[in-house]
Amino acid sequence: MLVNEAARLFGSKGYRNTSMRDIAASVGILPGSLYHHFPSKEALFVEVYAQGVSQIGQAVNDAAARHTEPWARLEAACTAHLQTLLVKDSFAAAVIQPLLHLSIADLPMRAELVELRDRYEEVFEQLVGALPLRPGTDRRAFRLGLLGAMNWSLAWYRPGGDTPATIARKLLSLLRHD
Amino acid sequence: MLVNEAARLFGSKGYRNTSMRDIAASVGILPGSLYHHFPSKEALFVEVYAQGVSQIGQAVNDAAARHTEPWARLEAACTAHLQTLLVKDSFAAAVIQPLLHLSIADLPMRAELVELRDRYEEVFEQLVGALPLRPGTDRRAFRLGLLGAMNWSLAWYRPGGDTPATIARKLLSLLRHD
DNA sequence: GCCGACCAAACAAGCGTTTGTTTTGTCGAC
């Protein structure tokens, strides 16, 4: 499918390094034909991004819903986040990667994407908010640090090593004080 | 200076989004004149990257050297890392940003840059290795998680909020079990 | 016979880079 192929390319090579010709070739049509489905490259990316956010958001919510204890809920959510992000052929890499550059007015459709991202990250705000942390702990720093550690795993994750579930468990055991 | 301007642009807009014409314009010369100083855009970026690694490496080493207690050494190193990364007009953003994409054979000069990066991160391997952590702690996960949390701060850091030193202190207090 | 999906071909703009020429600066000989 068109959007799937676009997601795969955007996710692996980034927005700027993926050309409309690349996408067309991998779908098996000519470049101009893409404009029958999307009015612009930007619009195509926004669609990929929206589907990616929706996909990872649903996975994370579903995973958390299967538990009641706060730490278990967070660990399940982190595992889902990492799985969606790291496992092949996923939309999520296309979502996460631009976030780093997004702070610097990189892409034109910044505002649209930032809102989608913020809505997604609210889940983690709730999950972290429910944790029984010792008083004085900065929960915002906790959330940002955890999300950063997870998202950065895109840079070093290799299929042979730790699984997403193991990475999630290890990261949380580092943050857990007991 | 040429390399400084290039670093500023690469750091804020990324490699692909910065054209030789951009760099030339911001130093006040014509595009072709750049090729009297560097044989290619790639070579110019490698120079920026090398200077960036050298700069952040020296800052981190100097900071750690001012302390003896392991946790104090690591916190000083993290503060220096964050300051070099986040404070304006620095080379370091040009260094850190490509790392995410580097895993995916993005730029042609991959190997050269990866080696420089790995050499830099050895410092943190040593610093984390010296910490008195409870047995069974995965020090590699600790290091990767900490570096990820710090590097990702590029995505959310704003000059008005927490200072780099505060961010470093908060992150480490989350990881410290006492 | 109409409409969505595709092809074929081109467009203007931007890219990194090259070329030939001119300016600018340096430095030793007179």
Added chain:
DNA sequence: GTCGACAAAACAAACGCTTGTTTGGTCGGC
């Protein structure tokens, strides 16, 4: 001190190529 020689640095203009996008036509299914 002044001059000519030489090199570094910059200009001016173009190169071939890739980019996102547009246009006009073709074709098959409802």
